[in-house]
Amino acid sequence: MNGQIIPINYSGLDLKISILIKRKSEKWIVCLHGIQSNKELFIDLLKQPFFENYSLLAIDFVGFGKSSKSENFSYDVLDQANICQKIINQLKIKELNLIGHSLGGMVGTLLLEPLKDIVKSFISMEGNLVYADCGLSKVVANLSFEDFKNQYSNKISVSDFVFYKTSVSIVEWSKSEKLLKLFKESSVRKLFVYGEKNSYKVKILPKNFNSEMISNAGHFMLIDNPSECYKAFEEFYSELG
Numbered sequence: 001m002n003g004q005i006i007p008i009n010y011s012g013l014d015l016k017i018s019i020l021i022k023r024k025s026e027k028w029i030v031c032l033h034g035i036q037s038n039k040e041l042f043i044d045l046l047k048q049p050f051f052e053n054y055s056l057l058a059i060d061f062v063g064f065g066k067s068s069k070s071e072n073f074s075y076d077v078l079d080q081a082n083i084c085q086k087i088i089n090q091l092k093i094k095e096l097n098l099i100g101h102s103l104g105g106m107v108g109t110l111l112l113e114p115l116k117d118i119v120k121s122f123i124s125m126e127g128n129l130v131y132a133d134c135g136l137s138k139v140v141a142n143l144s145f146e147d148f149k150n151q152y153s154n155k156i157s158v159s160d161f162v163f164y165k166t167s168v169s170i171v172e173w174s175k176s177e178k179l180l181k182l183f184k185e186s187s188v189r190k191l192f193v194y195g196e197k198n199s200y201k202v203k204i205l206p207k208n209f210n211s212e213m214i215s216n217a218g219h220f221m222l223i224d225n226p227s228e229c230y231k232a233f234e235e236f237y238s239e240l241g
Helices: 039-046 077-090 103-111 136-141 145-152 160-176 178-185 196-204 226-240
Strands: 002-010 013-022 027-032 055-059 095-101 119-125 189-195 211-214
Touching (some): 002 077, 013 039, 013 077, 027 039, 039 055, 039 095, 055 077, 095 103, 103 119, 103 160, 103 178, 119 226, 136 160, 189 196, 189 226, 196 211, 211 226
Parallel strands (some): 027 055, 027 095, 095 119
Antiparallel strands (some): 002 013
């Protein structure tokens, strides 16, 4: 995969979005990372042979990885989704399979409706759907920015401003339960992947909903148990045809 920078103008801001990309076919896999990672999370996954015939794209959200880190950006989950949509449109993608982890699962969920004509499938890896999913973001959002910096600035891998603003938006969107409604009602083929240690997260989904538990794994199942994740992904995509 090749690294590229895509310039995006959004709400008057000139942003540079870092991506990993490999063009192979008209069928695309698009990967969206969580608040405590970046596009590099997906490198080993995208090397798996079952993705051989797909074009591949992994995006660094604004504020993460090698993308712009503007203090004038909102860091709202919807704005991140809108920028991803701009990139997808700019690349002229016509058939799309989304993979989102954590925050990326939220962004992917918000893309299901505006991109419904081209999204063929969606794998959400513990993407937040309700307030109970928020974890550390819930704690952070209840602090002032100054208190957050004092308590957590040496414990996170992104800028404290980006982490704080993103956490507040994660909590607001999760509380609204709009994400749960969008996720349930979308007609695209979906899979909810969760770590065994977080099995409570799947209980909010309807009975018989397509889900996969990754054993001996927590929130970062791609790191905790990659081989089992790869198997689940391969089975999911083999059934797509």
